[in-house]
Amino acid sequence: MKWWENLCNKCGICCLKKKVIDGNCIIDKNSPCQYLDIESNRCLVYEKRFILCRECRKMTIFHALFSSYLPDDCGYVVFFRKGGFLKIFTKILTKYREEG
Numbered sequence: 037m038k039w040w041e042n043l044c045n046k047c048g049i050c051c052l053k054k055k056v057i058d059g060n061c062i063i064d065k066n067s068p069c070q071y072l073d074i075e076s077n078r079c080l081v082y083e084k085r086f087i088l089c090r091e092c093r094k095m096t097i098f099h100a101l102f103s104s105y106l107p108d109d110c111g112y113v114v115f116f117r118k119g120g121f122l123k124i125f126t127k128i129l130t131k132y133r134e135e136g
């Protein structure tokens with residue numbers, strides 16, 4: 037789904053290695069996934085990422101809502117936790133009303 041993938045602003049945070057310490061998920065900024073191009077923050081094996089990388093996780097609504105390691109400006113966080121969904125819904129509704 038293109039719209040879903042487009043929510044990602046390619047900051048690369050979720051392609052860094054994570055450790056769980058005292059129940060908290062901590063990002064290790066010095067350990068990018070081996071398949072991350074650190075210049076562009078793009079995945080080098082995007083289409084095969086779940087086959088090639090054991091640690092690669094699909095972004096879900098659950099992650100978007102609850103994963104503590106996602107930064108505040110992650111597109112999924114903005115969309116699901118900070119009202120981004122409502123803004124888009126309101127925009128569509130307004131357009132629909134204007135067009136009668």
Ligand code: SF4
Pocket residue numbers: 043044045046047048049050051095106107109110111112
């Ligand atoms: S943290 Fe969010 S915006 Fe950054 S790469 Fe991951 S999904 Fe994309």
Ligand code: SF4
Pocket residue numbers: 050051052069070071072073078079080081082085086089091092093
């Ligand atoms: S394989 Fe997964 S974790 Fe690794 S760079 Fe690609 S999308 Fe990120």
